[in-house]
Structures are given as C-alpha cells and as structure tokens.
C-alpha cells in the first residue's frame with residue numbers, strides 16, 4: 463500500500479504524513495490506521511482517503527474501507543524533544559562512517575522541535591510559502607535558491623524554515639544545517655574579527671548544506687556584515703547549497719542593502735505570509751490545545767480566535783492565558799471565562815450566547831447528552847431539560863420561536879408551550895427553579911466573586 467501511495471505523492475508529503483502512521487489492523491472490514499492527533503486525522507480524511515482506498519483497490523480489495531484513529535498519547539513521540547531516539551518510521555541512528563550522532567544532535571539542537579511541517583497549519587494566508595518550503599525540502603539547492611520568505615511578526619516564517627531543516631536532518635542526517643539570526647551572524651563576525659578567527663568563521667558558514675538566516679532585514683546599514691554575507695552567499699550558491707532567508711519585508715523594501723545582495727535575494731523565489739483568517743486561527747488553536755493535551759471546547763477556541771487576529775504567537779499566548787486563568791481560578795473552560803481572561807489585554811468582548819451553548823450547559827447540568835435532549839424522548843427526565851433549554855434560549859439569545867423550534871426539530875407552538883410551562887413552574891417547582899437560576903448565571907458569565915472564590 464505504502465508503495466502505491468509513495469508513487470502518487472511527493473517525497474516530502476510522504477515523509478511528513480505517512481512515515482509516522484501505524485497499521486492498527488482490520489476492524490469490522492475497515493483498515494484502521496493510527497495517526498498522531500486529530501489534526502492529522504482530519505488531514506488524512508480530507509487529503510488521503512481516496513488515495514488509500516485506491517491503493518487497497520490496486521491490491522484487489524472490492525470495497526475498500528479505511529479509517530483513522532488517533533494514537534494514544536504514549537505513542538505520540540512528536541513532542542518529546544528530550545528523547546534522543548528517533549521517532550518510529552524515521553531514519554535509524556547513524557552507522558559507522560556515516561554522520562556522527564553528534565552531527566545529528568547538533569542539527570536538532572538548533573531547530574525548535576515543534577516547528578515541523580506536520581505542525582504547520584496551511585491556509586490561504588500561507589499556502590504559497592508552505593508549498594515553496596516543501597519544494598525546497600524536496601530538492602534542496604535546486605528548486606528555488608534562495609527561498610526568501612517575508613511577512614509580519616509572528617506569522618510562521620521561522621517555523622517554516624525550521625520545518626525544512628527538520629525534514630532534511632531526518633532524511634539526510636549527514637547534511638549540515640545552520641540556523642542563525644542575522645543578529646547572531648553579525649555577532650559571530652564581530653567576534654571572529656576581534657579574535658582573529660576569520661578562517662573558522664568562513665569554514666563554519668561556507669561548509670553547510672542548508673543555511674537558514676532569520677530577520678535578514680537587520681543587514682541594513684551593516685556594511686561589513688553585508689560584505690561577508692555576500693561571500694558566504696556566493697560560496698553556498700555556487701556549490702548548489704540551499705539558502706533560506708526570512709525578513710519582515712521584501713528585498714526591494716530593505717533600505718541601505720547593497721544592490722548586489724538585493725539582486726541575489728531576488729534570484730530565487732520570494733514568497734510572503736499574511737495574517738491567518740479565522741478558520742486557520744481556529745485550526746492552529748485546536749492543534750496547540752491538543753499538543754498540550756488540553757481539553758478545551760471548540761466554542762472557547764472560537765472566541766479566542768475572534769480576539770487575536772494578526773499574530774500567531776499572540777494567538778498561542780492568548781490560549782495559554784485562558785488555560786492558566788481557568789486553572790488558577792479553578793473554573794471550567796467557558797466562553798465567559800475566556801473573555802474574562804483576555805479582557806486585560808483586549809477590549810472586553812460581549813459574549814453572545816448561542817443556542818448550542820445553552821443546550822450544552824443544560825445537557826451537562828442534567829448529565830445527559832445534548833442529542834438526547836433534542837431527541838424524541840417523552841419521559842419527564844428528558845422533557846424537563848428540553849423545556850428548560852428552550853426557555854433559556856428564548857431568554858438569552860435573539861432567536862425567534864420558529865428558529866428555536868427548528869433547532870429542536872419541532873414547531874414553534876411546542877416551544878411556546880415549553881416556555882409557558884417553565885414560567886408556570888418557576889417559584890413552585892424547586893428543581894426547575896434552581897436549575898434555571900443556576901444555568902442563567904453560568905451563561906451570563908461569571909461574576910468576580912465566583913472567580914475570587
């Protein structure tokens with residue numbers, strides 16, 4: 463099967479997605495593949511399901527069925543940077559005569575273990591840069607050289623550069639990879655001049671297979687550094703070694719950059735990354751939550767994604783802030799809690815209650831699945847929560863009776879009946895009264911007293 467798959471997709475895709483997959487055997491006629499997280503699960507369903515079914519068909523299956531299951535945490539080696547053993551399916555450790563374990567460790571040390579292709583959410587804002595980086599990873603020194611990625615702060619430029627580095631260090635452990643910020647490059651140069659170690663400096667930078675230089679805009683105005691970088695660039699370029707540069711602006715907008723450097727930066731491919739749109743932001747948050755094993759409802763992630771729009775680093779920070787806030791105050795995640803946690807940094811946002819929020823809260827209060835409440839059951843245990851939910855939705859949202867009816871698969875007169883029934887019971891039936899009050903308070907947001915307590 464893998465042979466078939468490999469022939470039909472690029473090598474980078476294959477190694478990114480298929481190398482870590484585990485065969486979990488056949489269950490109820492379906493081939494079950496273990497993947498690392500729900501992000502990968504969705505990705506496989508969307509992008510590779512047909513290909514896998516075709517692969518099975520090519521092996522003679524009449525009615526091929528493939529499903530994906532998230533592997534338990536223990537088998538997820540993705541975020542164990544301290545673990546020096548290679549992940550399953552990855553190249554084995556070096557052999558005698560091959561690259562030393564130290565080389566590999568050196569390579570890995572400089573790269574952030576989180577910044578891989580697998581952890582990079584692709585959206586319309588970054589798909590070109592992502593495709594270019596994949597192209598470069600697949601054919602270093604050949605596809606686009608240099609690759610120049612620009613974009614505002616915190617949008618994933620460094621992440622993409624490191625992803626190429628990881629990919630190369632896993633597939634070709636003998637390759638030398640150097641990741642450096644322009645600032646470190648400048649400092650190294652200054653030190654080398656001072657200590658009379660220019661030969662070592664040149665050897666270090668001109669002997670690499672992949673040079674990643676971050677924030678190249680800081681070359682502006684540094685004449686000696688530009689001069690040295692020019693020669694480093696030429697040496698690597700002539701030897702078909704790959705260069706990737708990141709910057710906050712395109713080469714033409716970097717002031718006081720020597721013309722000969724600017725034109726070299728334009729030789730390869732220039733690609734930009736824009737701010738992510740809403741769906742991409744939600745997907746990034748979801749992936750982050752999962753990687754950190756935080757079980758946080760989708761609607762809370764959506765609220766965070768609405769608040770932070772420009773910078774992914776801030777987006778991740780906002781998520782951590784919400785997590786810390788809820789843990790320190792010992793309150794469960796909710797949109798109200800998230801809004802409160804973020805209110806010091808962002809303008810307080812009015813939390814609009816949605817029908818689904820109410821249904822979920824009611825379901826959790828009465829300890830039954832939301833679908834049962836919306837279902838057709840007629841016993842009192844289900845009818846009371848259903849009526850309470852309809853009553854609260856009418857009170858807390860702007861939805862009309864027919865809309866509420868539709869949400870419950872009923873007509874508006876049923877909703878009207880539910881509302882008058884609850885109204886009648888308020889103050890008389892203790893259970894109904896207490897439930898309505900408690901739920902109303904929960905959904906209107908927490909008061910400060912709650913949090914202080």
Ligand SMILES: Nc1ncnc2c1ncn2[C@@H]1O[C@H](COP(=O)(O)OP(=O)(O)OP(=O)(O)O)[C@@H](O)[C@H]1O
Pocket residue numbers: 576577581582583584588613614615616617618619620621622710746774775778
């Ligand atoms: N598409 C994405 N999917 C998942 N995470 C992302 C994505 N883009 C960025 N991130 C995350 O956002 C954070 C900031 O990204 P990164 O450091 O690469 O930004 P940058 O553009 O290099 O910023 P700077 O200009 O400040 O160096 C990182 O934690 C990174 O993992």
